[in-house]
Amino acid sequence: MCGIIARIGHGNAAEPLLSGLENLEYRGYDSAGIAVQNGSGVKVHKCSGEVSRLKSKLDSQPHGNMGIGHTRWSTHGPPTDENAHPHTDTAGDVAVVHNGVIDNYEELKTSLRAEGHEFESDTDTEVIPHLIDEYRAETGDTERAVRRAVDVLEGSYAIAAIVDGEEAVYAARKGSPLVLGLDDDEWYLASDVPAFLERTEDVIYLEDGDLVVLDPDAYRITDLDGNPVERAVDTVDWDPEDAGKGEYDHYMRKEIHTQPTALANTIEGRIEDGDVAFEDLPAGSFEDVECVQFVACGTSYHAAMYGGQLVREAGIRTEVLRASEYESTSGPVDENTLAVAVTQSGETADTLDAVRTAADRGARTLAVTNVVGSTAAREADDAVYIRAGPEVGVAATKTYSSQAVTLAMLSQRIAGDVPTATAADDRAAMLEALADLPQQVETVLETSEAEPLAADTIDSESFFFIGNGPAHSVALEGALKFKEITYEHAEGFAAGELKHGPLALVTGKTPVFAVATGDADGKTKTNAIEAKSRGAPIVAVGPDDHPLVDIADAHLSVPDTHPVWTGLLANVQLQLLSYHAATQLDRPIDKPRNLAKSVTVE
Numbered sequence: 276m277c278g279i280i281a282r283i284g285h286g287n288a289a290e291p292l293l294s295g296l297e298n299l300e301y302r303g304y305d306s307a308g309i310a311v312q313n314g315s316g317v318k319v320h321k322c323s324g325e326v327s328r329l330k331s332k333l334d335s336q337p338h339g340n341m342g343i344g345h346t347r348w349s350t351h352g353p354p355t356d357e358n359a360h361p362h363t364d365t366a367g368d369v370a371v372v373h374n375g376v377i378d379n380y381e382e383l384k385t386s387l388r389a390e391g392h393e394f395e396s397d398t399d400t401e402v403i404p405h406l407i408d409e410y411r412a413e414t415g416d417t418e419r420a421v422r423r424a425v426d427v428l429e430g431s432y433a434i435a436a437i438v439d440g441e442e443a444v445y446a447a448r449k450g451s452p453l454v455l456g457l458d459d460d461e462w463y464l465a466s467d468v469p470a471f472l473e474r475t476e477d478v479i480y481l482e483d484g485d486l487v488v489l490d491p492d493a494y495r496i497t498d499l500d501g502n503p504v505e506r507a508v509d510t511v512d513w514d515p516e517d518a519g520k521g522e523y524d525h526y527m528r529k530e531i532h533t534q535p536t537a538l539a540n541t542i543e544g545r546i547e548d549g550d551v552a553f554e555d556l557p558a559g560s561f562e563d564v565e566c567v568q569f570v571a572c573g574t575s576y577h578a579a580m581y582g583g584q585l586v587r588e589a590g591i592r593t594e595v596l597r598a599s600e601y602e603s604t605s606g607p608v609d610e611n612t613l614a615v616a617v618t619q620s621g622e623t624a625d626t627l628d629a630v631r632t633a634a635d636r637g638a639r640t641l642a643v644t645n646v647v648g649s650t651a652a653r654e655a656d657d658a659v660y661i662r663a664g665p666e667v668g669v670a671a672t673k674t675y676s677s678q679a680v681t682l683a684m685l686s687q688r689i690a691g692d693v694p695t696a697t698a699a700d701d702r703a704a705m706l707e708a709l710a711d712l713p714q715q716v717e718t719v720l721e722t723s724e725a726e727p728l729a730a731d732t733i734d735s736e737s738f739f740f741i742g743n744g745p746a747h748s749v750a751l752e753g754a755l756k757f758k759e760i761t762y763e764h765a766e767g768f769a770a771g772e773l774k775h776g777p778l779a780l781v782t783g784k785t786p787v788f789a790v791a792t793g794d795a796d797g798k799t800k801t802n803a804i805e806a807k808s809r810g811a812p813i814v815a816v817g818p819d820d821h822p823l824v825d826i827a828d829a830h831l832s833v834p835d836t837h838p839v840w841t842g843l844l845a846n847v848q849l850q851l852l853s854y855h856a857a858t859q860l861d862r863p864i865d866k867p868r869n870l871a872k873s874v875t876v877e
C-alpha cells in the first residue's frame with residue numbers, strides 16, 4: 276500500500292524515479308508524485324491519478340540528481356492533488372514520501388500548528404516534513420532532526436526525505452518495507468525491488484529502526500541512536516525482464532502465461548527420491564508438530580485451504596484461519612503448534628499481526644512467501660520461498676499456483692516428519708505427477724475456450740462458482756478473481772451449500788461454474804443439477820471424462836493428472852475466464868479500482 280522510491284547519483288533522477296514508480300504502481304495508484312533537488316530548491320510535481328497522468332503533466336523532465344517519489348493508496352484523505360505525496364514543510368524546503376500510517380498525527384499537527392506550521396492536506400504524512408523542519412531549526416543538523424522526528428512518530432512508516440541545499444537522501448523504516456538498491460554510481464531506496472530491478476540486483480533489506488543517509492558517493496546505515504549498523508548485501512535472483520510486461524497487454528496476462536516457468540521454479544530441486552526436500556528444512560524438521568495453523572488473506576487464504584486439506588488428510592490437527600480473524604478463531608496454541616503465514620508479499624498487515632500473535636502464544640512460525648527479505652520472511656522462525664518471480668498485476672495468479680504447490684509439498688514434508696501422521700497411499704504417484712504440472716498448465720493455456728465462454732456469459736446478472744473438497748477453495752478463488760477484476764457480482768460456495776440459501780438467487784441469468792477435481796466431488800454434480808433445474812447455465816471446469824461434463828452446458832477442460840493437482844489446472848481456466856471477461860468489459864485489468872496489491876494496513 277503506497278510505494279515509495281528515492282534515488283541519488285550522478286545523472287538525472289527524474290527518469291529512474293518515474294519508471295520506478297510505474298513498477299511500484301501495484302501498491303496503489305490513486306495519486307503519484309516526485310520531488311527533485313537540483314541546487315535551486317526542492318521541486319515537487321504531483322497529482323491525483325496514475326503515474327501516466329503525472330508524466331503527461333510534466334512539461335519537461337525535471338532536472339536534479341536526487342529525488343523521491345510516491346504512488347498512493349489513500350488512507351487519510353481522498354485522492355486529490357493536495358493529498359498526493361511528496362509533502363513539504365511550510366517553506367517547501369523539506370519534502371517527504373511515506374508508506375504507512377501515523378497514528379498520532381492529529382496531536383502532532385495540533386502542536387505544530389501552535390508553532391506556526393501551516394498544513395495543506397488531510398494526510399497523516401504531512402506532519403513528517405514539518406517535524407523535520409522544526410527539529411532542523413532547533414538542532415541545525417538534518418540527520419539529528421530526522422532521528423528526532425521518527426522518534427515521536429507512532430504507527431508504521433517507511434519514509435524518504437530530501438532537503439533544499441543538501442546532497443543527501445534521508446530514510447527510515449518501522450513496520451513498512453524499505454530496501455536499498457546499490458548500483459555502481461547511484462543508490463536507490465524503495466518499498467520493493469521491482470522499482471529498481473532494471474538497474475541493479477544488489478540490495479540491502481533494511482530493518483525496523485534503521486536510518487539511512489545516502490549521498491552521491493556513499494551510503495550509511497545507523498540505528499535511531501546514531502550507532503553504525505552493518506547489513507548484508509543480497510543479490511536478487513529475479514530476472515529484470517520479470518518486472519516488465521514484455522509482449523503482453525497486461526501484467527496479469529503475462530503472469531497467467533508464465534505460470535509454467537514459475538511452477539517449474541517452485542518445484543525445482545525439491546522432489547528427491549520420491550520425497551520432498553526444502554533447502555533449510557531437512558527431513559525431521561517438523562517431527563514435534565502436533566497442530567498446523569495456516570494464516571492468510573484473500574487469494575493466499577484460498578491457497579492455504581488447498582494445502583491445509585492435505586495436512587488434515589494426513590491426520591494432523593489443522594486450522595486454516597483468515598488472518599484478520601485470528602484472535603477470535605484460533606484454537607489453543609503451544610510450542611507444538613506450527614503457525615504458517617501464507618503471504619505472497621510477506622507484508623500483509625493482517626497476516627503479520629496473526630503470526631506475531633501466534634508467536635507470542637508460543638507457536639513456532641514459518642513464512643511461505645514470494646519475497647526474500649520481506650517482513651514475514653525475516654520475522655518467522657523459518658521461511659520457504661514459492662519462487663514465482665515478481666508479480667505486478669494486483670490480482671494474484673501465478674503466485675496462487677506456486678503457493679498451492681509449495682503448500683502441497685510442505686504438507687508432504689510435514690506428514691513425513693510427524694510420527695503419528697498417515698502418509699497418503701499414493702504419495703509417490705502424487706509427487707511424481709507434479710513434474711508434469713508445468714506442461715499441463717501450458718496445455719490449458721494453449722487450448723482454453725475461456726475467451727469465447729466469457730463473451731457468451733458476460734451479460735449475466737451474477738456468476739456462481741461451486742466445488743467440493745479441494746475444488747471448494749478453487750471455487751472461492753475463481754469467484755474472488757472474477758469480482759476483483761470484472762466488478763461483476765460473483766460468489767463461490769461449497770457445492771452442498773448452494774441449496775441452503777444462495778439457490779434463491781439462481782435464475783437463467785446466473786451461470787454456475789462447477790469445479791471438479793475427481794476427488795470428493797460427490798455433491799458438486801447433484802447441486803449443479805439442482806441449479807440447472809432452476810434454469811442456470813452450468814459450466815463444468817474439470818477433466819473431460821468427469822460425470823459433471825455430461826450435464827453441463829459448456830466445459831472448460833483440464834488435462835488428466837493426479838486429483839491433488841487437478842484443481843490448480845481448473846484454476847488456470849478460471850483465471851483466463853476472469854481475464855477475458857474483464858477485458859471484454861474494458862476494465863483496468865492490472866489496477867482494479869479501490870485495491871492495492873500489498874495491503875499493509877489492518
Ligand code: F6R
Nearest residue numbers: 573574575618619620623670671
Ligand atoms: C487477490 C489478492 C489478494 C491477496 C491478499 C493477501 O487477487 O491478490 O487477495 O492475496 O491481499 O496478500 P499477500 O499474499 O501478499 O499476503
